[in-house]
Amino acid sequence: MKLRIFTEPQQGATYDDLLRVAQTAERLGFDAFFRxxxxxxxxxxxxxxxxxxxxITLAGLARETSRIRLGTLVTAGTFRLPGPLAISVAQVDQMSGGRVELGLGTGWFEEEHTAYGIPFPPLGERxxxxxxxxxxxxxxxxxxxxxxxxxxHYRLVDSPGLPKPAQRPRPPLIVGGGGAKRTPRLVARFADEYNVPFLLPEDTAAAFDRVRAACEExxxxxxxxxxxQIxxxxxxxxxxxQRAAAVGREVDELRVSGLAGTPQEVVDKIGRFAEMGAERLYLQILDLDDLEHLELIAAEVLPHV
Structure with a gap:
């Protein structure tokens, strides 16, 4: 099981905040830094x-880290045209020496589209x-x-398809979500990795089974x-x-819906995800000032998974 650090900078973080977390995660031996x-x-x-x-964040981190993998969970398809997105990701992959992964999704948060004048089509069109x-x-x-x-919706004519990413044949492509029909089909057709965000273990297992069935088909x-998982x-x-209060959550709720508790409790719950076939866990870290949290997980959880 590989553990990855996953951040939510829209909640309040500068580039320097993210740089500090990414470099700490790299030093401590985590597999990846995602945002x-x-x-x-x-x-x-x-x-x-x-x-x-x-x-832009990942381009900067590509030059200020050396080992840790970098990616999005997930880039909103509504934000960028696919051609320029392919260029951006390929360039950041080159800048990092081949350490980038692209998580891509439909986009879902309507208010941010309204706030910044981004078109937000109905779900079917997305x-x-x-x-x-x-x-x-x-x-x-x-x-x-x-x-x-x-x-x-898109038409491309005689694109040179440049630049190419450093990784060949391409950077890993992550598709996520809990959809029962369309998502598994798209995973089976395009993805290298399927990610289930913030569901209970039993619901995660059911989502994994749907993707396995779609891949078999x-x-x-x-x-x-x-x-x-948070x-x-x-x-x-x-x-x-103290850590739950710092992010406005209740301990009892987090013990059910996330990876919360003592290091041994968290190791045990990670084991449940491993038993259902998960090979990676993205640890959602909401308090980016609490680097001691990362130190604790690296010392007391990471060696046991």
């Missing part, structure tokens, strides 16, 4: 300092666009000759399976409660 792709704070609270752009985006991005990276595409081996680890009950 969300959002432009608006969710929930109440001070909206400052405002959003940071996911791929899925149609998402499927075309997956085909275009992967097609541009793979193309050995000019690439053309004629879809319902498509005639391919199952993809790498992963899950995202992390709240403490040496004792007081420290656990």
């Amino acid at each position: 969300s792709d959002h432009y608006l704070r969710m929930g109440d609270g001070d909206p400052g300092p405002g959003p940071t752009d996911a791929w 899925f149609e666009r998402f499927e075309e985006q997956l085909e275009i991005v992967t097609g541009l990276w793979a193309a050995a000759k000019p690439f053309s595409f004629d879809g319902a 498509a005639g391919r081996e199952t993809v790498l399976l992963s899950a995202a 992390a709240c680890v403490g040496r004792d009950e007081a420290e656990i409660a």
Whole structure:
């Protein structure tokens, strides 16, 4: 099981905050540093300092880290045209020496679209666009000759498909979500990894089974399976409660819905995800000032998984 650090900078973080967490995660031996792709704070609270752009952030981190993998969970398809997105990700992959992974999704948070003037089509159209985006991005990276595409929403004519990413045949592509039909089909067709975000273990297992079935139907081996869970680890009950309070959550709720408790409790729950086939866990870290939290997880959890 590989553990990855996953941040939500739209809740209030500068690039320097993210750099500090990414470099700490690298030093401590975590497998990857990921960030969300959002432009608006969710929930109440001070909206400052405002959003940071996911791929600009990752471009900077690509030059200020050396080992840790970098990616999005997940980039919103509504934010970027697929051609320029393929260029951006390929460039950051080159800048990092081949350490980038692209998580891509339909986009879902309507308020951030309204706040920044980004079109927000109905869900059905977003899925149609998402499927075309997956085909275009992967097609541009793979193309050995000019690439053309004629879809319902996007049309490309004789694109040179440049630049190419450093990783060949391409950076890993992550598709996530708990959808019962369209998501498993798209995972089976395009993805290298399927991620289930913030579901209970039994619901995560059911989602994994749907993807396994879709892969079997498509005639391919199952993809790498992963899950995202909020992390709240403490040496004792007081420290656990302190960390939960710092992010506005209740300990009892986090013990059910996330990875919360003592290091041994968290190791045991990670074992449940491993038993259902997960090979990676993304630990959602909400308090980016609490680097001692990362130190504790690295010392008391990471060696046992």
